[in-house]
Amino acid sequence: DVKVTQSSRYLVKRTGEKVFLECVQDMDHENMFWYRQDPGLGLRLIYFSYDVKMKEKGDIPEGYSVSREKKERFSLILESASTNQTSMYLCASSFRGSSYEQYFGPGTRLTVT
């Protein structure tokens, strides 16, 4: 079974703090993704990585950065957290190739106060 794990299920941070969200997958997938999920908006792609040290911006990259130093690990960084970044964050991974489905982690519910 594919396992995608995220470092925290729930996180509360203050405005202006730097926040790190970690994601690890154990299936040797080339692709890794970070999404945020908000009610009525579905999932929106923040960043995508197709290889170590490679990244592409998704639909809503502003206020976020990412790091992929190892194939199995993909980190999302909020440089200076703001209240409008309160959301559910989902990590996913997949094999390279359009026909492959993505496998998701359990999500991190981040609250910024």
Place this chain on the structure above:
Amino acid sequence: AQSVAQPEDQVNVAEGNPLTVKCTYSVSGNPYLFWYVQYPNRGLQFLLKYITGDNLVKGSYGFEAEFNKSQTSFHLKKPSALVSDSALYFCAVRDDNAGNMLTFGGGTRLMVKP
């Protein structure tokens, strides 16, 4: 550009009745279509996908979906709903010209009443 629409925010169905969750899409090339389910406080789980071939695709937990190219639709169906099917369902599309990025619909909440 690729897009997907789920026109219903919520679908209510009685246990034992058939269910349909609707999805329509727009792509410039050929579509790859996916359905995912999300149970409370969990990540998304893959249900089924259409890549090519037979228009009726069978997936996990007795779900199936029908690809209709002329109507650009990929509706999720199940012949007999269970209370445990109550969850949030997402349709997603990828244009075969658009690399690896998926576009998700807004989600449909399925409520199955006993």
